[in-house]
Amino acid sequence: MAKKRVVTTTINGDTHEFLCKPQQTLLEALRDVLGLTGTKEGCSNGNCGACTVQMNGRPVDSCLVLAVEAEGANLKTIEGVACGNHLDEVQSAFLEGAALQCGICTPGFIMQTESLLEENATPSEEEIRFYLSGNLCRCTGYDKIVKAVQCAAEQRQAANA
Amino acid sequence: MRDFEYEAPTALSAAIELLAQANGSAKPLAGGTDLIDHVRTGRLEPDLLVDVKKIDELNVLELNGDGLRLGAAVPCYRIYGTPEISQQYAALTDSCRIIGGIQIQSRASVGGNLCNSGPAADSTPSLIVLGGVCVIAGPNGTREVPVEDFCIAPGKNVLEAGELLVEVKFPARAANSGSHYRRFIPRNEMDIAVVSVGASVVLDESKENFVSARIALGAVAATPLFAQAAGDALAGQPVNEESIAKAAAAAKEIATPITDMRGTAEYRTHLVGVLIERVINAAVSQARGEAICYKPGH
Numbered sequence: 001m002a003k004k005r006v007v008t009t010t011i012n013g014d015t016h017e018f019l020c021k022p023q024q025t026l027l028e029a030l031r032d033v034l035g036l037t038g039t040k041e042g043c044s045n046g047n048c049g050a051c052t053v054q055m056n057g058r059p060v061d062s063c064l065v066l067a068v069e070a071e072g073a074n075l076k077t078i079e080g081v082a083c084g085n086h087l088d089e090v091q092s093a094f095l096e097g098a099a100l101q102c103g104i105c106t107p108g109f110i111m112q113t114e115s116l117l118e119e120n121a122t123p124s125e126e127e128i129r130f131y132l133s134g135n136l137c138r139c140t141g142y143d144k145i146v147k148a149v150q151c152a153a154e155q156r157q158a159a160n161a
Numbered sequence: 162m163r164d165f166e167y168e169a170p171t172a173l174s175a176a177i178e179l180l181a182q183a184n185g186s187a188k189p190l191a192g193g194t195d196l197i198d199h200v201r202t203g204r205l206e207p208d209l210l211v212d213v214k215k216i217d218e219l220n221v222l223e224l225n226g227d228g229l230r231l232g233a234a235v236p237c238y239r240i241y242g243t244p245e246i247s248q249q250y251a252a253l254t255d256s257c258r259i260i261g262g263i264q265i266q267s268r269a270s271v272g273g274n275l276c277n278s279g280p281a282a283d284s285t286p287s288l289i290v291l292g293g294v295c296v297i298a299g300p301n302g303t304r305e306v307p308v309e310d311f312c313i314a315p316g317k318n319v320l321e322a323g324e325l326l327v328e329v330k331f332p333a334r335a336a337n338s339g340s341h342y343r344r345f346i347p348r349n350e351m352d353i354a355v356v357s358v359g360a361s362v363v364l365d366e367s368k369e370n371f372v373s374a375r376i377a378l379g380a381v382a383a384t385p386l387f388a389q390a391a392g393d394a395l396a397g398q399p400v401n402e403e404s405i406a407k408a409a410a411a412a413k414e415i416a417t418p419i420t421d422m423r424g425t426a427e428y429r430t431h432l433v434g435v436l437i438e439r440v441i442n443a444a445v446s447q448a449r450g451e452a453i454c455y456k457p458g459h
Contacts, residue, residue: 002166022167022210025197045198049264058238058267064197068167069212112263130457133350134262
Protein backbone atom coordinates (compact mmCIF):
# COMPACT_ATOMS: atom_id res chain seq x y z
CA MET A 1 0.00 0.00 0.00
CA ALA A 2 1.30 3.42 -0.96
CA LYS A 3 2.58 5.51 1.93
CA LYS A 4 1.08 8.83 2.86
CA ARG A 5 2.94 11.90 1.62
CA VAL A 6 3.39 15.29 3.21
CA VAL A 7 2.14 18.06 0.93
CA THR A 8 2.86 21.73 1.56
CA THR A 9 0.72 24.28 -0.25
CA THR A 10 -0.55 27.80 0.07
CA ILE A 11 -4.34 27.88 0.32
CA ASN A 12 -6.11 31.25 0.33
CA GLY A 13 -2.86 32.92 1.33
CA ASP A 14 -2.01 30.61 4.26
CA THR A 15 0.57 27.83 4.24
CA HIS A 16 -0.90 24.39 4.88
CA GLU A 17 0.89 21.11 5.43
CA PHE A 18 -1.19 17.96 5.17
CA LEU A 19 -0.87 14.21 4.76
CA CYS A 20 -2.46 12.37 1.86
CA LYS A 21 -2.20 9.17 -0.13
CA PRO A 22 -1.27 9.33 -3.82
CA GLN A 23 -4.75 8.14 -4.80
CA GLN A 24 -6.51 11.01 -3.02
CA THR A 25 -7.71 13.82 -5.25
CA LEU A 26 -7.21 17.45 -4.37
CA LEU A 27 -10.98 17.66 -3.91
CA GLU A 28 -10.89 14.86 -1.33
CA ALA A 29 -7.92 16.41 0.48
CA LEU A 30 -9.58 19.85 0.61
CA ARG A 31 -12.84 18.48 1.97
CA ASP A 32 -11.87 15.45 4.05
CA VAL A 33 -8.37 16.32 5.27
CA LEU A 34 -8.47 20.12 5.50
CA GLY A 35 -12.17 20.58 6.25
CA LEU A 36 -12.61 23.08 3.43
CA THR A 37 -16.04 21.81 2.44
CA GLY A 38 -17.05 24.85 0.39
CA THR A 39 -15.65 23.10 -2.69
CA LYS A 40 -18.30 20.62 -3.83
CA GLU A 41 -18.22 17.20 -5.43
CA GLY A 42 -20.54 16.85 -8.40
CA CYS A 43 -19.70 14.32 -11.09
CA SER A 44 -16.12 13.49 -10.08
CA ASN A 45 -15.11 13.13 -13.71
CA GLY A 46 -14.46 16.66 -14.91
CA ASN A 47 -17.78 17.37 -16.55
CA CYS A 48 -19.64 19.55 -14.04
CA GLY A 49 -17.12 22.02 -12.59
CA ALA A 50 -18.68 21.98 -9.08
CA CYS A 51 -15.20 21.32 -7.64
CA THR A 52 -13.50 24.23 -9.45
CA VAL A 53 -10.62 25.85 -7.55
CA GLN A 54 -7.75 28.04 -8.73
CA MET A 55 -4.36 26.33 -8.85
CA ASN A 56 -1.42 28.62 -9.56
CA GLY A 57 -3.86 31.17 -10.95
CA ARG A 58 -5.69 28.77 -13.30
CA PRO A 59 -9.15 27.29 -12.77
CA VAL A 60 -9.04 23.50 -12.47
CA ASP A 61 -11.45 20.69 -11.62
CA SER A 62 -10.05 19.58 -8.26
CA CYS A 63 -11.53 16.09 -8.79
CA LEU A 64 -9.04 15.64 -11.65
CA VAL A 65 -5.96 16.76 -9.70
CA LEU A 66 -4.11 14.47 -7.33
CA ALA A 67 -3.56 16.04 -3.93
CA VAL A 68 0.16 15.19 -4.18
CA GLU A 69 0.33 17.36 -7.32
CA ALA A 70 -0.52 20.37 -5.14
CA GLU A 71 2.96 20.27 -3.54
CA GLY A 72 4.29 23.83 -3.74
CA ALA A 73 1.14 25.10 -5.43
CA ASN A 74 -0.78 28.27 -4.72
CA LEU A 75 -4.47 27.41 -4.32
CA LYS A 76 -7.55 29.54 -3.99
CA THR A 77 -10.87 28.03 -2.96
CA ILE A 78 -14.35 29.47 -2.45
CA GLU A 79 -13.42 30.07 1.21
CA GLY A 80 -10.86 32.64 0.04
CA VAL A 81 -13.25 34.74 -2.05
CA ALA A 82 -15.04 36.82 0.60
CA CYS A 83 -13.13 39.43 2.57
CA GLY A 84 -14.07 38.68 6.17
CA ASN A 85 -17.85 39.06 6.34
CA HIS A 86 -18.00 41.02 3.10
CA LEU A 87 -19.03 39.04 0.07
CA ASP A 88 -17.21 40.03 -3.11
CA GLU A 89 -19.01 41.34 -6.22
CA VAL A 90 -19.49 37.88 -7.74
CA GLN A 91 -20.91 36.34 -4.58
CA SER A 92 -23.23 39.33 -4.05
CA ALA A 93 -24.43 39.22 -7.65
CA PHE A 94 -25.29 35.50 -7.43
CA LEU A 95 -27.16 36.14 -4.16
CA GLU A 96 -28.99 39.27 -5.33
CA GLY A 97 -29.79 37.78 -8.73
CA ALA A 98 -31.09 34.50 -7.25
CA ALA A 99 -28.65 32.69 -9.51
CA LEU A 100 -28.92 29.47 -7.53
CA GLN A 101 -31.40 27.01 -6.17
CA CYS A 102 -29.83 23.99 -4.50
CA GLY A 103 -26.43 25.69 -4.45
CA ILE A 104 -24.18 22.69 -5.06
CA CYS A 105 -22.86 24.13 -8.32
CA THR A 106 -22.53 27.68 -6.96
CA PRO A 107 -19.01 27.59 -5.47
CA GLY A 108 -17.72 26.22 -8.77
CA PHE A 109 -19.56 28.84 -10.81
CA ILE A 110 -18.24 31.59 -8.55
CA MET A 111 -14.64 30.35 -8.77
CA GLN A 112 -14.92 30.06 -12.56
CA THR A 113 -16.43 33.56 -12.76
CA GLU A 114 -13.53 34.92 -10.68
CA SER A 115 -11.11 33.46 -13.24
CA LEU A 116 -13.16 34.82 -16.14
CA LEU A 117 -13.22 38.36 -14.75
CA GLU A 118 -9.50 38.26 -14.00
CA GLU A 119 -8.88 37.42 -17.68
CA ASN A 120 -11.62 39.54 -19.20
CA ALA A 121 -13.16 42.34 -17.11
CA THR A 122 -15.93 43.06 -19.63
CA PRO A 123 -17.05 39.74 -21.13
CA SER A 124 -19.91 39.52 -23.63
CA GLU A 125 -22.79 37.13 -22.96
CA GLU A 126 -21.29 34.73 -25.49
CA GLU A 127 -17.88 34.88 -23.82
CA ILE A 128 -19.49 34.23 -20.41
CA ARG A 129 -21.39 31.20 -21.71
CA PHE A 130 -18.26 29.81 -23.38
CA TYR A 131 -16.04 30.34 -20.32
CA LEU A 132 -18.64 28.76 -18.01
CA SER A 133 -19.35 25.81 -20.31
CA GLY A 134 -17.43 23.49 -17.99
CA ASN A 135 -19.85 24.26 -15.15
CA LEU A 136 -23.23 22.58 -15.02
CA CYS A 137 -26.32 23.71 -13.09
CA ARG A 138 -29.16 21.22 -12.95
CA CYS A 139 -31.82 23.39 -11.31
CA THR A 140 -31.65 27.11 -12.02
CA GLY A 141 -30.82 27.04 -15.69
CA TYR A 142 -28.22 29.42 -16.93
CA ASP A 143 -29.89 32.77 -17.66
CA LYS A 144 -29.81 34.02 -14.07
CA ILE A 145 -26.22 32.86 -13.72
CA VAL A 146 -25.16 34.70 -16.88
CA LYS A 147 -26.99 37.83 -15.69
CA ALA A 148 -25.28 37.57 -12.28
CA VAL A 149 -21.89 37.40 -13.99
CA GLN A 150 -22.74 40.44 -16.11
CA CYS A 151 -23.88 42.29 -12.99
CA ALA A 152 -20.70 41.34 -11.09
CA ALA A 153 -18.56 42.52 -14.01
CA GLU A 154 -20.38 45.88 -14.06
CA GLN A 155 -20.08 46.31 -10.30
CA ARG A 156 -16.39 45.50 -10.35
CA GLN A 157 -15.85 47.91 -13.24
CA ALA A 158 -17.72 50.64 -11.33
CA ALA A 159 -15.73 49.92 -8.17
CA ASN A 160 -12.45 50.16 -10.06
CA ALA A 161 -13.44 53.30 -11.97
CA MET B 162 -9.62 5.13 -6.16
CA ARG B 163 -7.12 2.31 -6.72
CA ASP B 164 -4.01 2.38 -4.55
CA PHE B 165 -0.94 3.45 -6.56
CA GLU B 166 2.48 4.98 -6.03
CA TYR B 167 3.36 8.43 -7.32
CA GLU B 168 6.71 9.73 -8.53
CA ALA B 169 7.50 13.12 -10.03
CA PRO B 170 11.03 12.95 -11.49
CA THR B 171 12.70 16.07 -12.86
CA ALA B 172 15.04 14.23 -15.24
CA LEU B 173 13.78 12.62 -18.46
CA SER B 174 16.17 9.69 -17.92
CA ALA B 175 14.67 9.04 -14.47
CA ALA B 176 11.15 8.99 -15.90
CA ILE B 177 12.17 6.51 -18.61
CA GLU B 178 13.84 4.32 -16.01
CA LEU B 179 10.74 4.32 -13.77
CA LEU B 180 8.47 3.49 -16.72
CA ALA B 181 10.80 0.77 -18.01
CA GLN B 182 11.26 -0.86 -14.59
CA ALA B 183 7.51 -0.98 -13.98
CA ASN B 184 7.10 -3.34 -16.93
CA GLY B 185 3.80 -1.92 -18.14
CA SER B 186 2.21 -1.25 -14.75
CA ALA B 187 3.18 2.45 -14.73
CA LYS B 188 1.45 5.28 -16.56
CA PRO B 189 2.80 8.75 -17.31
CA LEU B 190 0.69 11.53 -15.77
CA ALA B 191 0.54 14.90 -17.52
CA GLY B 192 -2.74 16.81 -17.15
CA GLY B 193 -4.52 13.75 -15.80
CA THR B 194 -7.89 14.81 -17.18
CA ASP B 195 -8.42 11.42 -18.81
CA LEU B 196 -5.95 9.34 -16.78
CA ILE B 197 -7.32 10.14 -13.31
CA ASP B 198 -10.86 9.46 -14.50
CA HIS B 199 -9.81 6.17 -16.08
CA VAL B 200 -8.05 5.04 -12.89
CA ARG B 201 -11.07 6.01 -10.82
CA THR B 202 -13.45 4.01 -13.00
CA GLY B 203 -11.09 1.01 -13.13
CA ARG B 204 -10.53 1.21 -16.89
CA LEU B 205 -6.81 1.53 -16.12
CA GLU B 206 -5.11 -0.22 -13.21
CA PRO B 207 -1.63 1.26 -12.81
CA ASP B 208 0.58 0.56 -9.80
CA LEU B 209 2.61 3.71 -10.40
CA LEU B 210 1.87 7.13 -11.87
CA VAL B 211 4.93 8.98 -13.14
CA ASP B 212 4.14 12.70 -13.11
CA VAL B 213 6.05 14.11 -16.10
CA LYS B 214 5.19 17.79 -15.57
CA LYS B 215 8.44 18.58 -13.76
CA ILE B 216 10.60 17.46 -16.69
CA ASP B 217 11.95 20.40 -18.72
CA GLU B 218 11.90 18.57 -22.06
CA LEU B 219 8.16 17.91 -21.77
CA ASN B 220 7.43 21.58 -20.97
CA VAL B 221 9.13 23.04 -24.04
CA LEU B 222 7.00 25.50 -26.04
CA GLU B 223 9.36 27.10 -28.49
CA LEU B 224 8.60 28.88 -31.74
CA ASN B 225 11.46 30.02 -33.96
CA GLY B 226 12.62 30.04 -37.57
CA ASP B 227 12.98 26.26 -37.57
CA GLY B 228 9.37 25.68 -36.53
CA LEU B 229 7.50 24.84 -33.35
CA ARG B 230 8.50 22.51 -30.53
CA LEU B 231 5.59 21.42 -28.35
CA GLY B 232 6.49 19.53 -25.16
CA ALA B 233 4.17 16.60 -24.51
CA ALA B 234 3.02 17.91 -21.11
CA VAL B 235 2.27 21.51 -22.17
CA PRO B 236 -1.36 22.27 -21.26
CA CYS B 237 -3.81 23.65 -23.84
CA TYR B 238 -4.09 27.12 -22.30
CA ARG B 239 -0.37 27.79 -22.74
CA ILE B 240 -0.65 26.92 -26.43
CA TYR B 241 -3.56 29.18 -27.32
CA GLY B 242 -2.20 31.79 -24.92
CA THR B 243 0.73 32.31 -27.29
CA PRO B 244 -0.51 34.69 -30.04
CA GLU B 245 2.26 33.73 -32.51
CA ILE B 246 1.18 30.09 -32.33
CA SER B 247 -2.48 31.03 -32.87
CA GLN B 248 -1.40 32.99 -35.92
CA GLN B 249 1.03 30.52 -37.49
CA TYR B 250 -0.38 27.17 -36.34
CA ALA B 251 -4.06 28.12 -36.15
CA ALA B 252 -5.40 24.57 -36.47
CA LEU B 253 -3.52 23.59 -33.28
CA THR B 254 -4.99 26.44 -31.25
CA ASP B 255 -8.45 25.84 -32.78
CA SER B 256 -8.19 22.34 -31.27
CA CYS B 257 -6.87 23.46 -27.90
CA ARG B 258 -9.72 25.93 -27.42
CA ILE B 259 -12.42 23.25 -27.71
CA ILE B 260 -10.93 20.35 -25.73
CA GLY B 261 -13.24 20.17 -22.69
CA GLY B 262 -14.03 23.38 -20.83
CA ILE B 263 -11.62 26.02 -19.57
CA GLN B 264 -10.85 24.01 -16.40
CA ILE B 265 -9.84 21.01 -18.50
CA GLN B 266 -7.71 23.24 -20.76
CA SER B 267 -5.77 24.42 -17.69
CA ARG B 268 -4.42 20.89 -17.30
CA ALA B 269 -5.00 18.77 -20.41
CA SER B 270 -2.01 18.41 -22.72
CA VAL B 271 -1.91 17.81 -26.46
CA GLY B 272 0.65 15.07 -25.81
CA GLY B 273 -1.81 13.31 -23.52
CA ASN B 274 -4.60 13.71 -26.06
CA LEU B 275 -2.37 12.03 -28.66
CA CYS B 276 -1.21 9.24 -26.32
CA ASN B 277 -4.79 8.38 -25.34
CA SER B 278 -5.18 7.71 -29.07
CA GLY B 279 -8.92 8.18 -29.27
CA PRO B 280 -10.37 8.21 -32.81
CA ALA B 281 -12.15 11.50 -32.02
CA ALA B 282 -9.18 13.20 -30.29
CA ASP B 283 -9.57 16.90 -31.06
CA SER B 284 -5.91 17.79 -31.41
CA THR B 285 -4.64 14.87 -33.50
CA PRO B 286 -5.98 15.94 -36.94
CA SER B 287 -4.37 19.35 -36.38
CA LEU B 288 -1.03 17.78 -35.46
CA ILE B 289 -1.19 15.69 -38.64
CA VAL B 290 -2.02 18.55 -41.03
CA LEU B 291 0.68 20.77 -39.53
CA GLY B 292 3.25 18.05 -40.23
CA GLY B 293 3.88 17.10 -36.60
CA VAL B 294 6.55 14.53 -35.78
CA CYS B 295 6.54 12.68 -32.43
CA VAL B 296 9.84 12.56 -30.55
CA ILE B 297 9.76 9.41 -28.43
CA ALA B 298 12.34 8.54 -25.77
CA GLY B 299 12.81 5.07 -24.35
CA PRO B 300 15.33 2.72 -22.75
CA ASN B 301 16.94 2.17 -26.18
CA GLY B 302 17.25 5.83 -27.13
CA THR B 303 15.15 8.29 -29.07
CA ARG B 304 13.11 7.77 -32.21
CA GLU B 305 10.79 9.88 -34.34
CA VAL B 306 7.40 8.94 -35.76
CA PRO B 307 5.13 11.15 -37.92
CA VAL B 308 1.91 11.87 -36.03
CA GLU B 309 -0.18 10.20 -38.76
CA ASP B 310 1.61 6.89 -37.99
CA PHE B 311 1.36 7.17 -34.18
CA CYS B 312 -2.15 5.82 -33.49
CA ILE B 313 -2.81 2.23 -34.50
CA ALA B 314 -6.23 1.40 -33.00
CA PRO B 315 -8.71 2.98 -30.56
CA GLY B 316 -6.65 3.65 -27.40
CA LYS B 317 -3.55 2.08 -28.93
CA ASN B 318 -0.37 3.60 -30.36
CA VAL B 319 3.20 2.77 -31.32
CA LEU B 320 4.67 3.48 -27.86
CA GLU B 321 6.49 0.41 -26.52
CA ALA B 322 6.65 -0.39 -22.79
CA GLY B 323 8.95 2.14 -21.13
CA GLU B 324 8.71 4.67 -23.96
CA LEU B 325 7.55 8.22 -23.40
CA LEU B 326 6.34 10.88 -25.84
CA VAL B 327 8.66 13.83 -25.22
CA GLU B 328 7.50 16.41 -27.74
CA VAL B 329 5.84 16.98 -31.07
CA LYS B 330 7.88 19.11 -33.45
CA PHE B 331 6.54 20.98 -36.45
CA PRO B 332 8.26 22.44 -39.50
CA ALA B 333 8.22 26.21 -40.02
CA ARG B 334 5.13 27.43 -41.83
CA ALA B 335 5.41 28.28 -45.52
CA ALA B 336 4.54 31.73 -46.86
CA ASN B 337 0.86 32.14 -47.80
CA SER B 338 -0.23 29.25 -45.62
CA GLY B 339 -3.23 28.83 -43.38
CA SER B 340 -4.81 26.09 -41.28
CA HIS B 341 -8.00 25.36 -39.43
CA TYR B 342 -9.71 22.64 -37.38
CA ARG B 343 -13.32 22.23 -36.48
CA ARG B 344 -15.69 19.50 -35.42
CA PHE B 345 -19.38 18.90 -35.65
CA ILE B 346 -21.18 18.42 -32.33
CA PRO B 347 -24.88 18.85 -31.53
CA ARG B 348 -24.03 21.09 -28.56
CA ASN B 349 -22.00 24.30 -28.65
CA GLU B 350 -19.14 22.98 -26.50
CA MET B 351 -18.04 20.22 -24.09
CA ASP B 352 -18.77 17.32 -26.44
CA ILE B 353 -17.08 14.59 -28.44
CA ALA B 354 -16.78 15.09 -32.19
CA VAL B 355 -19.33 13.38 -34.42
CA VAL B 356 -16.87 14.16 -37.21
CA SER B 357 -13.92 16.52 -37.24
CA VAL B 358 -11.66 17.88 -39.96
CA GLY B 359 -8.32 19.64 -39.92
CA ALA B 360 -6.68 21.21 -42.95
CA SER B 361 -3.54 23.12 -43.78
CA VAL B 362 -3.14 24.86 -47.14
CA VAL B 363 -0.30 26.63 -48.91
CA LEU B 364 -1.33 29.10 -51.63
CA ASP B 365 0.76 30.61 -54.41
CA GLU B 366 1.77 34.29 -54.62
CA SER B 367 -1.56 35.27 -56.21
CA LYS B 368 -3.38 33.46 -53.39
CA GLU B 369 -5.75 32.10 -56.02
CA ASN B 370 -4.22 28.62 -56.37
CA PHE B 371 -3.29 25.82 -54.00
CA VAL B 372 0.39 24.89 -53.94
CA SER B 373 -0.23 22.02 -51.51
CA ALA B 374 -2.63 20.91 -48.81
CA ARG B 375 -2.85 18.42 -45.96
CA ILE B 376 -6.19 17.18 -44.65
CA ALA B 377 -6.95 14.93 -41.66
CA LEU B 378 -10.20 13.47 -40.37
CA GLY B 379 -11.38 12.57 -36.87
CA ALA B 380 -14.10 10.17 -35.65
CA VAL B 381 -14.59 8.41 -39.00
CA ALA B 382 -12.22 5.46 -38.53
CA ALA B 383 -10.45 3.47 -35.81
CA THR B 384 -7.76 6.16 -35.67
CA PRO B 385 -7.53 9.80 -36.74
CA LEU B 386 -6.90 9.62 -40.51
CA PHE B 387 -4.43 11.44 -42.71
CA ALA B 388 -6.42 12.02 -45.93
CA GLN B 389 -3.36 12.29 -48.14
CA ALA B 390 -5.15 11.83 -51.49
CA ALA B 391 -7.68 14.52 -50.56
CA GLY B 392 -4.89 17.01 -49.86
CA ASP B 393 -2.95 16.02 -52.96
CA ALA B 394 -6.10 16.57 -55.08
CA LEU B 395 -5.84 20.27 -54.27
CA ALA B 396 -2.17 20.69 -55.26
CA GLY B 397 -1.85 23.01 -58.27
CA GLN B 398 -5.62 23.57 -58.46
CA PRO B 399 -7.40 26.93 -58.38
CA VAL B 400 -9.16 27.90 -55.17
CA ASN B 401 -12.79 27.28 -56.10
CA GLU B 402 -15.78 25.12 -55.26
CA GLU B 403 -14.93 22.49 -57.84
CA SER B 404 -11.42 21.87 -56.48
CA ILE B 405 -12.66 21.67 -52.93
CA ALA B 406 -15.49 19.31 -53.94
CA LYS B 407 -12.90 16.95 -55.43
CA ALA B 408 -10.93 16.96 -52.17
CA ALA B 409 -14.11 16.31 -50.22
CA ALA B 410 -14.98 13.36 -52.47
CA ALA B 411 -11.49 11.90 -52.01
CA ALA B 412 -11.75 12.23 -48.23
CA LYS B 413 -15.17 10.56 -48.15
CA GLU B 414 -13.60 7.61 -50.00
CA ILE B 415 -11.33 6.76 -47.07
CA ALA B 416 -13.82 7.44 -44.26
CA THR B 417 -15.04 4.21 -42.67
CA PRO B 418 -17.20 5.49 -39.81
CA ILE B 419 -19.29 3.41 -37.45
CA THR B 420 -22.94 3.97 -36.59
CA ASP B 421 -23.40 4.84 -32.93
CA MET B 422 -25.35 7.19 -30.65
CA ARG B 423 -23.56 10.21 -32.15
CA GLY B 424 -24.55 9.51 -35.73
CA THR B 425 -24.98 6.94 -38.45
CA ALA B 426 -22.16 5.98 -40.78
CA GLU B 427 -24.02 7.61 -43.68
CA TYR B 428 -24.50 10.85 -41.75
CA ARG B 429 -20.86 10.94 -40.71
CA THR B 430 -19.67 10.40 -44.27
CA HIS B 431 -21.90 13.25 -45.42
CA LEU B 432 -20.48 15.48 -42.66
CA VAL B 433 -16.93 14.82 -43.90
CA GLY B 434 -17.83 16.60 -47.13
CA VAL B 435 -19.59 19.49 -45.38
CA LEU B 436 -16.76 20.07 -42.93
CA ILE B 437 -14.00 19.80 -45.54
CA GLU B 438 -15.58 22.60 -47.55
CA ARG B 439 -15.88 24.84 -44.47
CA VAL B 440 -12.44 24.00 -43.10
CA ILE B 441 -10.62 24.47 -46.43
CA ASN B 442 -12.38 27.80 -46.96
CA ALA B 443 -11.40 28.93 -43.47
CA ALA B 444 -7.79 27.83 -44.00
CA VAL B 445 -7.73 29.73 -47.32
CA SER B 446 -9.12 32.82 -45.61
CA GLN B 447 -6.41 32.56 -43.00
CA ALA B 448 -3.73 32.21 -45.69
CA ARG B 449 -5.11 35.34 -47.37
CA GLY B 450 -5.20 37.29 -44.11
CA GLU B 451 -8.99 37.58 -44.31
CA ALA B 452 -11.41 37.34 -41.38
CA ILE B 453 -12.60 33.79 -40.72
CA CYS B 454 -16.29 33.15 -40.14
CA TYR B 455 -15.82 30.89 -37.13
CA LYS B 456 -16.16 31.11 -33.37
CA PRO B 457 -14.96 28.34 -31.09
CA GLY B 458 -18.00 26.35 -30.06
CA HIS B 459 -20.10 27.24 -33.11
